[in-house]
Amino acid sequence: xxxxxxxxxYAYTGGRGEVESTGATVAExxxxxxxxxxGIRRRIVDEQDRVRQHMRxxxxxxxxxxxxxxxxxxxxxxILQSLSGGTATPRPASRQAGPQATAGxxxxxxxxxxxxxxxxxxxxxxxxx
Amino acid sequence: xxxPKRSKRRTLLMIGTRKGAFFxxxxxxRRAWRLDxxxxxxCIVHHLVLDPRDSRTMLMATRTGHLGPVVMxxxxxxxxxxxSTQPPAFAKAPExxxxxxxxxxxxLSPGLPSQPGVWWAGTSPHGLFRSQDGGVTWSGIxxxxxxxVARIGTIGQDTPDGAVTHSILVDPRDPAxxxxxxxxxxxxxxxxxxxxxxxxxQGVAATFLPDKDPEIGQDPHIMALHPLKPDRLYQQNxxxxxxxxxxxxxxxxxxxxxxKTVGDIGFPLVLHPxxxxxxxxxxxxxxxxxxxxxxGGKPAVYRSRNAGKSWERQAAGLPTRDAWLTIKRxxxxxxxxxxxxxxxxxxxxxxxxxxDEGKRWRCLARHLPEIYSxxxxxxx
Numbered sequence: 001x002x003x004x005x006x007x008x009x010y011a012y013t014g015g016r017g018e019v020e021s022t023g024a025t026v027a028e029x030x031x032x033x034x035x036x037x038x039g040i041r042r043r044i045v046d047e048q049d050r051v052r053q054h055m056r057x058x059x060x061x062x063x064x065x066x067x068x069x070x071x072x073x074x075x076x077x078x079i080l081q082s083l084s085g086g087t088a089t090p091r092p093a094s095r096q097a098g099p100q101a102t103a104g105x106x107x108x109x110x111x112x113x114x115x116x117x118x119x120x121x122x123x124x125x126x127x128x129x
Numbered sequence: 130x131x132x133p134k135r136s137k138r139r140t141l142l143m144i145g146t147r148k149g150a151f152f153x154x155x156x157x158x159r160r161a162w163r164l165d166x167x168x169x170x171x172c173i174v175h176h177l178v179l180d181p182r183d184s185r186t187m188l189m190a191t192r193t194g195h196l197g198p199v200v201m202x203x204x205x206x207x208x209x210x211x212x213s214t215q216p217p218a219f220a221k222a223p224e225x226x227x228x229x230x231x232x233x234x235x236x237l238s239p240g241l242p243s244q245p246g247v248w249w250a251g252t253s254p255h256g257l258f259r260s261q262d263g264g265v266t267w268s269g270i271x272x273x274x275x276x277x278v279a280r281i282g283t284i285g286q287d288t289p290d291g292a293v294t295h296s297i298l299v300d301p302r303d304p305a306x307x308x309x310x311x312x313x314x315x316x317x318x319x320x321x322x323x324x325x326x327x328x329x330x331q332g333v334a335a336t337f338l339p340d341k342d343p344e345i346g347q348d349p350h351i352m353a354l355h356p357l358k359p360d361r362l363y364q365q366n367x368x369x370x371x372x373x374x375x376x377x378x379x380x381x382x383x384x385x386x387x388x389k390t391v392g393d394i395g396f397p398l399v400l401h402p403x404x405x406x407x408x409x410x411x412x413x414x415x416x417x418x419x420x421x422x423x424x425g426g427k428p429a430v431y432r433s434r435n436a437g438k439s440w441e442r443q444a445a446g447l448p449t450r451d452a453w454l455t456i457k458r459x460x461x462x463x464x465x466x467x468x469x470x471x472x473x474x475x476x477x478x479x480x481x482x483x484x485d486e487g488k489r490w491r492c493l494a495r496h497l498p499e500i501y502s503x504x505x506x507x508x509x
Contacts, residue, residue, distance in 0.1 A: 008196055039212050043196035046230035047218035054195040081195040 003029065003077045006055075009044075012037040021077070026057055027067035029077055044079060054082045138507045140464045142472055143187070143207070144480065145174030148498035150189060152207055159470055159484045162493060168207065176459055178237045179206070179506045180263075182245055188264045190234035190250070198233040200250065202264045215266035217250050217258035219274060229254055229274075236459075237264075238297040241304050251294030255281065255311055257323060270323040273309075277326045281314045284338075284346045288313060295458065296352035300359050308362065310349035316364065332380035334368035350396045351458040358405035363437075365398040365410055365458070372437050383437025387412065391424050391431070391442075397461030401469060401486075406436040409443075409487060411456050411473060422453040430471070430487050446490035447481065454479070459502035466507055474500030 003021045005013050013019055021036070023029035027049075034041035044055050049067055051057055057064040058078040059071050071077060140155035144166075151166035172191045180186035185206050192198040200213040222228025231252045240247025250258040250267060257273035260266060273294075296310035305322040308329070315330040333347045340346075348367035355361040360375035363383075370384030370393045384393025394415030401407035409432050414420040423429070429444035448454075455476040464470035471483045478497035483490045 006195075008193055038214070039199070042216070042218070043199070046197060047220075048222055048228040048230050050230065052195070052197050 001029070001071065001075065001077060003033065003079065005079055006081045008081065009037075009040055009079065012040040012043075024070060025067065026059065026064045026069050026071065026077070029071065030067065056080045056082060138466070138509055140466065140470060141179070141206075141506045141508055142480070142493075143177045143179060143502075143504045143506070144474060144497065144500060145177040145189070145459070145502035146478070146498035146500050147173050150174045150177050150207070151497060153480070153493065159464075159466070159482075164494070165207075169201070169210065173233070174501060175233055175235050176237045176502045178239065178504055180239050180248075181506070182239060182242050184506065184508055186263055188237050188248060190237055192233045198231055198252075200234055200237075200264055200267070204263075213260075213265055213267065217252050217256065217267045217269070219256060220269060220271070229256075231256060232291055234258075235293040236295040236297060238299065241299055241301060244304055247304075249297040249299070249307075251297055251309065253291040253293045254278075255292050255294045255314060257294055257297070257309065259323070272319070272321075272324040273326065277317065281311065281345060284313050296349065296364075298352065298354045298362075300354070301356055302359055308352060308354060310352040310364065312350070313346070313348050315345045315347040316349050316352055329373070329378065330380075331378050332373075332382070333364075333366055333371055334382070336368055351398050353398055353400050353408075355400050355405040356402060361405045361436075363398060363400065363408055365395050367394070367415075369393045370395075370398070370410055370437060381437075383433070384410075386433075386438060387431060387440050388442075391429070392416075395456075396421075396458040397456055397473065399461050399463050399471065402463065402465055403469075404434070407432065407434045408437070409461070409471065411461060413455065420453075421455045426451050426453050428452050428454045430473075430483075430490075432487050443483075443487035444490070445488060446483075457501055459504075460500050462503050462505045464505035464507050470505065472503050472505050474503040476500060 003019050005017050021029050021032045023032050030041045045051055059069060060075045137157050140159055142153035144151040149167035149170040149172055154163045172193050174189055174191050176190040178188055187203040187207050189201040191201055200216045201210040203210050217231050217234050219229045233253055234250050235253050236251035238249040246261055246263045248260040248264050255278050257270040258267040259270060293312045298308040300306035307319040307323055310316050315328055317326040318329045319326050328345050330347045335343055335347045338346050349364045352364040362373040364371045369382045371380040372383045373380045387393040391412045395410050395412045397411055399409045409430050411430050412424055414422050414424050428447045429442050431440045432443055433440045456473050461473040469486045471487055474480050476499045479492055480494040481490050482493045
């Protein structure tokens with residue numbers, strides 16, 4: 001399957017934002033990714049197997065609820081990070097689940113929506129405060 | 130940092146910032162400096178430490194705003210970096226229980242010369258870890274991470290930047306004799322390499338707690354042990370500056386001898402490596418909502434040459450007004466030179482230095498990112 005990788009993890013993937021992986025669940029994909037790119041898993045998931053606070057994993061266009069979530073045949077996986085620090089280009093308010101963002105605005109990380117794969121086809125588009 | 134006379138020795142400054150690491154290479158006179166960096170631009174560098182046992186290995190405690198924490202390691206004095214294969218991490222909790230996760234490694238301490246490869250790490254939330262292979266892999270100290278943390282409970286767990294374990298001090302006479310400082314927890318001592326711990330907080334105020342004289346719960350900001358007199362400890366605490374001479378167990382608040390208009394609240398503290406009676410602090414405004422800035426907007430370093438009995442203001446060269454500097458606990462260090470060089474970094478990205486033991490200060494750099502740590506080393 002194709003796995004889209006957020007740019008802060010490019011140091012592990014040799015600069016690639018899209019890699020191949022295998023696994024029937026999110027957990028298996030993360031294990032496989034860590035085998036191919038040693039160290040990448042712990043940047044995404046903590047030692048208690050919780051997805052880190054500001055990271056998100058999507059199966060297709062849906063957020064993965066747990067690491068046990070199965071991955072249907074042919075589905076993509078997106079490893080994303082929460083946005084913070086405002087947006088450079090305002091997104092239509094109707095497509096946002098949280099507070100409306102305007103250019104240059106700042107929000108607490110916790111109050112921001114995660115940009116889903118459909119909203120942002122480039123999963124590594126993010127702004128770090 | 131202990132070191133022989135300067136003469137031809139060069140000085141290396143290692144700067145950890147919220148946006149990466151920077152090095153300053155100084156000539157033997159400490160007049161001309163060359164900037165090298167940024168390294169790992171964008172990464173939060175909480176602590177950057179050179180191993181004094183080989184003067185080549187460096188460890189860096191880092192994370193990004195989103196990604197989990199790691200320890201980076203260099204064996205060529207910061208030119209190249211590789212990631213620890215097993216960074217500090219708590220034990221996995223049994224099924225059905227909520228386990229703790231390391232948010233970031235906050236503090237790094239090298240072991241004694243008799244223990245090559247040994248390093249200690251303190252984390253947020255409170256955690257103590259040990260490496261035996263130069264920082265490649267780390268193991269938790271369960272006597273601390275399980276037992277001591279349970280004793281401390283929730284005190285200090287919800288501070289804005291998280292509770293931090295810091296000031297991991299190893300008695301140069303005995304590698305099993307450890308001291309450690311816990312923000313919102315207190316100072317503790319172990320005689321068995323970390324397996325068990327006893328509180329060492331007598332005499333230290335805790336004005337922020339209902340019980341003003343508790344066994345635990347004090348808030349040391351930084352603690353230091355003198356290398357030539359290991360029974361002499363100092364600490365800059367949330368509630369003042371203290372000294373402890375072992376085998377005594379009761380700290381003395383030597384900060385009471387500071388000018389009342391300045392007070393004795395601050396974060397960093399530096400000991401003179403050749404004189405156990407000489408130390409420096411940088412006071413900050415710890416009133417009301419705790420601005421943590423230079424009192425009155427007039428930054429100054431204070432020196433004592435008699436173990437805290439009296440203090441003298443050293444502010445020549447520093448801004449005389451309208452300078453609201455904040456200096457974090459790891460952002461003040463000496464270079465071991467003769468005369469001793471002193472360096473501190475500010476959260477506003479400035480580095481200030483003195484080559485005459487604080488008599489005169491000058492600004493070495495501006496416009497760096499928020500500075501988290503400064504370490505100076507004298508290199509042959």
